[in-house]
Amino acid sequence: MNTPLRRVGLTMLAMVVLLLANATYIQVVKAEDYRDDSRNQRQLLYEYSRERGQIVSQFGGTILAQSSKTNDRLQFLREYRNGPMYAPITGYYSWRYGSAGIERAKNDILTGEDARLFVRKLSDIITGRDPRGGHVQVTIDPTVQQAAYEAMTSRGFTGSVVALKPDTGEILGMVSTPSYDPNKLASHDGNKQEQAWASWNCDTSAPNCNHNNPMRNRAIQETYPPGSTFKLVVTAAALEDGATADTPVESASNVVLPGTNNITLENFAGATCPGSTLKDALAYSCNTAFAKLADELGAQKLRSTAKQFGIGMDDLSIPLDVEESHLGPLDSSAVLYQSGIGQRDVRLTPLQDAMLAATIANDGIAMKPQLVKELLAPDLSTLEEFDPEELTGERALSSENADVLRDMMIASEANTSGEGKRSDLTIASKTGTAEHGNDPKNTPPHAWYTAFAPAEDPQVAVAVIVESGGDRGLAATGGTVAAAIGRLTIDAALGEG
């Protein structure tokens, strides 16, 4: 019976060979996939064992996030100053839940894994110093961030504020409310992390679950119907198409949607437009004028102008990934009518809305929004500095048309109510009151305000969205709810807050 025994021996050999082949597949071929899976916390735990770099502001070196030495095994605790305020920028860094924001986007620099830090890492090892991570300097202006954040939270608003420097694309402020405290997720106490995470991510339909998606960065991850702020894009397209400020436009109080059985599109409050030129239409935000204008321009022209503003760009990274803003399918006149006033399927992120104002402020050239100013080595020497970059390389509108549009926006600001107006500062703005939901007429609208200032030499462009009417419910308008916040943010950016 030795022959079958030998065969059994061969079978044993084959079984081990099979195991080895499979182990090769898992540990060599597929190793990288498994190593980099976001649910694999080993890499994160390894990163914890060295000092992670800081996230600082370019203004006065304000520290947003830093690591401090602890006595436990994880060695370093990540700390966020004003955690909730800066959470949309810093994100979080958790050994249980991974990371987000700059913590995730610039992880290689912060951990010191980046190739540019290799030589320094090597010398650290040789000289016996603990390897440290590099630092990330962000473009955020703490004054702007704080003003905007406090303006939103003190009113209890849900929404977002974005402030941009028009000529460089630097993001001066990026607020999303309600926010969360990333310190809780960075805690070394697993239970605390778990509780915090659960309270922000529970199923909202469940009982005892009371949150409003605080971990969603509304500025770049959420898209909203832009309402009348979208009229800036339609106007730009019309101006590029040869229209002027004085071009006559529709001024009726309502128009019937083409191809429908008497479904009408009305001006705000059913009023007749106080003027009949393009300038008047924008200044008074006449819906009927822009509905018809959009249809006359057609989908193609609308799209090509929108594209130069950045709408439809699906790979924008600041370096946090930005949700794509889009126009939706502009496939009939009726749809174009509704899209012309920023409704129907038009969706913009608050960042994109700020880019509308910023592009007009920058003579019609959209700049790529950027959140990172500089990457620094552990010894604070510069690794990489970011230069302003044009977004698409093409103008959204000519310099002259940008000036025309600016003047229209100044006129619009004159018609806009809300607090915080100043006689010594000219603001160019556009408000929006966007309907949404399944029953738009009975759902409190989103209130928008997008602006830049000073109009003659723009230093800052902002966009504000207050979700679902803020504190005014159905009566909310962009002017009454959002404008004041926008003006406070502008004041902070101009150093007069």
Place this chain on the structure above:
Amino acid sequence: MNRPVGLVGGRESEAAATNPGGAAPTTRRGTELLMLAFAAVIMTGALVLVDANQEQELTLAIVWYGLAYLGIFAAAHLAVRRWAPYADPLILPCVALLNGIGLVMIYRIDLALAERATQVGRDFTGVAPRQVMWTVLALALFLAVLMVIKDHRTLTRYSYTAGLIGLVLLALPAVLPSAISEVNGAKVWIKFGLFSIQPGEFAKILLLIFFASFLVAKRDLFTVAGKRVLGVELPRARDLGPIIIAAGVCLGIFVLQKDLGPALLFFGVVLMLLYVATERFIWVAVGLSMFGAGCLLAYTLFTHVEQRVANWIDPLETYDEPGGGYQVAQALFGLGTGGVMGTGLGAGRPETVPEANTDFILAGIGEELGFIGLAAVLMVYLILGMRGMRGALAVRDTFGKLLGGGLAFALVMQVFVVAGGVTKLIPMTGITSPFLSYGGSSLLANYILVALLLRISDAARRPQPQARQRPQQQQPPIAEAHTVMVQAPSAGGGVGESDLPPAPPPPPPNGSGPATYPGPGSDGAPAPGPATPSNRGGHSGAANGTSNGPGADSAGGTDHGNGTEGESKA
């Protein structure tokens, strides 16, 4: 029967050649001691690495641990020197190495778990000291087995007892209330307050003993050809009884214990024994199709089986489901992170995987020692299995061959099941890694297994001191008694063939086999051959005679037992 005789005969003589029958064999105990010292060096080095990477204080204590470890195995070595001097020199060092690596890993995971416990403010007691205690106990048991069982053939006397106890042990947790038998959803335990045992680990060996001796006595039953279909001789339907019973028992255990591991192992080993005993591959085919059908049935009937399969197909997909692929996915993450070189002992996160120190200890080894380390461990298992198999090939009695082969196969099969599960080659089943995993039962049982392997390999290489062995030695290639039987009449025409049972012409007078060949008076006496002059009788006689060959003086009683058993059943 249908095989080319010459080929088989050639191989048989080859086997005999590797078997140092003639020249006075060396005991090779020196090699064993050297290899044990080598294992101790590796184990101590591993301990140093863990402590260094975990930033524990490096003290001389480590040297003492290493020496203590060496001391324990030196004691085992001395016992082998005393009670099994001709045993294979590599088996014990392989075991020592695996056990040492296991201890280091368990200690290392203890450190990590203690750290975790401190973080959340819980108390934690490491299990490494317990495993050390189990190791010492297991080695004591190992010594006891070597001392008490001086000849493995003694075991055949207790085959039915072993089978009964084995079956009871196996079934016990399944029928006991869950409260004292269920851990993590698998009913394979018996909990005794302070500690708990997995009786299945012991049942594995007891049932193996039973099956081996049962098959030695009854193997003719399984070689009677049934109908020929498509050129394949099917077994007779009524002979399928035992295998159906085995399959049924395995399936029953599997369903009741909610754990595929032990059932898979048993069934695999039974099939292997049946194949070796009968040399008919059809048994494997029948068994595998039964297994396939059983799997299919279980898959359709039980959701937890379905879940396991889903976890196997894509553990990342079922990652978040309760009872989903989290564990396997974490093991894969660990293995992937380890890559080829590994993170280094003590520098990885093996504790991330649930059950890191038991079923998933191989994942930890793969993570920290990399593919290289995992492959090395698997190779050590293979060497261990192959050395056991070598003993089985060389030993002269049929029971020893079956038992040795079965034990060696069971070991490798168990490694295949657990390592395959951890690395997603096959669906995960709850089973331990022999010698590596934390767990007293597994360790104790596997040390018994190794003691038996050593005993068999000792019997295989031990020279026959008696003068009456001389005639046998003058026919060097002959390792088995039955070979002699056929050789006598047909002048070397069918060497080795007589082992294949239904040899049509009733071979030589049945009595002559046992009588002429081993010739030990007491053994020849019960020769059952004459009593049952049928083919079957002749063969149980032959088998019996086989076992008479070696170590005849010490095993007289054994053969009596075996003989009578064969007789009564024939």
